[in-house]
Amino acid sequence: MEPIRHDEGGAMQSMSDIRGRSGPFWDGVNGRAPVPRAAATLGFEFIAADIDEGTIEVAFTASENFTNPTGNVLGAFLAAMLYDTVGPALLATLEPDQFQSTLDLNVRFLRPARPGRIIGRGRVVRRTGDLAVLEGSLTGADGAVIAMATANARVIPLAQARDAV
Amino acid sequence: MEPIRHDEGGAMQSMSDIRGRSGPFWDGVNGRAPVPRAAATLGFEFIAADIDEGTIEVAFTASENFTNPTGNVLGAFLAAMLYDTVGPALLATLEPDQFQSTLDLNVRFLRPARPGRIIGRGRVVRRTGDLAVLEGSLTGADGAVIAMATANARVIPLAQARDAV
Numbered sequence: 001m002e003p004i005r006h007d008e009g010g011a012m013q014s015m016s017d018i019r020g021r022s023g024p025f026w027d028g029v030n031g032r033a034p035v036p037r038a039a040a041t042l043g044f045e046f047i048a049a050d051i052d053e054g055t056i057e058v059a060f061t062a063s064e065n066f067t068n069p070t071g072n073v074l075g076a077f078l079a080a081m082l083y084d085t086v087g088p089a090l091l092a093t094l095e096p097d098q099f100q101s102t103l104d105l106n107v108r109f110l111r112p113a114r115p116g117r118i119i120g121r122g123r124v125v126r127r128t129g130d131l132a133v134l135e136g137s138l139t140g141a142d143g144a145v146i147a148m149a150t151a152n153a154r155v156i157p158l159a160q161a162r163d164a165v
Numbered sequence: 166m167e168p169i170r171h172d173e174g175g176a177m178q179s180m181s182d183i184r185g186r187s188g189p190f191w192d193g194v195n196g197r198a199p200v201p202r203a204a205a206t207l208g209f210e211f212i213a214a215d216i217d218e219g220t221i222e223v224a225f226t227a228s229e230n231f232t233n234p235t236g237n238v239l240g241a242f243l244a245a246m247l248y249d250t251v252g253p254a255l256l257a258t259l260e261p262d263q264f265q266s267t268l269d270l271n272v273r274f275l276r277p278a279r280p281g282r283i284i285g286r287g288r289v290v291r292r293t294g295d296l297a298v299l300e301g302s303l304t305g306a307d308g309a310v311i312a313m314a315t316a317n318a319r320v321i322p323l324a325q326a327r328d329a330v
Contacts, residue, residue: 037231067201068326070327072327083240105271107270108268109269161234164277165277
């Protein structure tokens, strides 16, 4: 899974910047560590990040295994994707010995979603000390926003990750 | 998958009451329709419901496929389980030609969760016309609450389910 550099705006990190970063998030993105199993289950894919701006773009593959009887993607899995969009927005900005703990997640469901590729865009809205306010949205193939979320998260030492939410 | 009658308090629906109900939710619970694929992915299992009280108890199997690198269940999947707890609390109370649309979901993550069986308890807190306020919680093997959620949902005609969130 190669990180892709986005050229628009010139603000996205260059490939060399991204390859030079390490830590639990970047090691997965750069292939130095396996993709976390939860991320693989959601068909997670890193597209691009702007560490200075605190933004990230990712993608998911909504499979038929995520659908309700009408064939739509159950909102449960859209919430899961949003969790795995806003968290990485913060993770991408952290030091190698840091991790993040998502304290809450508030999701609004806007449109039905069909199986297929879903784009997630996340952003660190504000970081104050170890607390961060995050936001994210999901868009489907037609570019319309399917769902959006806000979250509060805490930056924690990586060594505390197993005991954190 | 047999629905289990809970005897405590005498308020849970009897087996015959539950078997007599139909509609998209009860047909799945009673084996007359396949379990929705999204529910199967989460290891969803119906335990009991009290339709008069608007409460439901369900279970999920958090698999290793839901874990982050520390081995904890990613909050993404806890949010998904809460979605699939609060929705069924309302669904269980509906007429056969009705369905529900979850408009938002607000989750708070309280404790780390390990893979295994997770119990979900959901409740219709208040229904006013076609709008319902829902709440739910997840508990792990030790009985401690892992995460809790509130949600707003709308009761919709079953025929509109495919175009609803």
